[in-house]
Ligand code: UDP
């Protein structure tokens with residue numbers, strides 16, 4: 001049975017700074033991931049602290065939060081069968097020096113702290129992390145807006161008026177004659 005999952009991927013500041021986002025996205029696509037959503041943002045230190053809260057007791061926490069909020073990042077929802085595990089494999093070990101050949105961190109990572117990408121480490125955390133960056137209420141309103149724009153574009157298109165005319169042909173013709181009669 002196929003087990004399609006979604007996971008959160010972040011292209012970290014060191015990679016965005018070096019303009020590697022397109023190359024890294026290509027790696028995901030070549031490895032069978034579908035990029036479902038993406039946005040380029042910069043987060044505050046407080047947001048970084050919340051995101052990395054699991055690491056708050058670690059000695060590198062402060063530096064890590066400074067770093068993640070230091071510049072633009074690209075956050076993505078990526079999808080594939082067993083996406084969480086597959087993404088961790090494609091990313092490679094946390095320390096680029098220990099990462100396997102061909103992995104993103106091996107190719108692009110600079111050091112253990114500037115290791116170019118983040119990926120959720122479990123299915124449960126993937127859900128939490130996706131919600132962190134892509135709030136479901138925001139998604140709901142974005143979809144609603146899309147529908148409104150779609151209807152609006154239909155409403156104002158020529159096709160809409162032609163359909164309306166064909167449906168109410170008699171009414172329009174009558175209106176036209178009526179106006180002629182009144183006019184003369
Ligand atoms: N990190 C660090 N020093 C360390 C370990 C981790 O700066 O000794 C940073 C690194 O950027 C890593 C992040 O903290 O990606 C989160 O650590 P984690 O152990 O969750 O590694 P990951 O899940 O990213 O492989």
Ligand code: MG
Nearest residue numbers: 118119120121
């Ligand atoms: Mg982690």
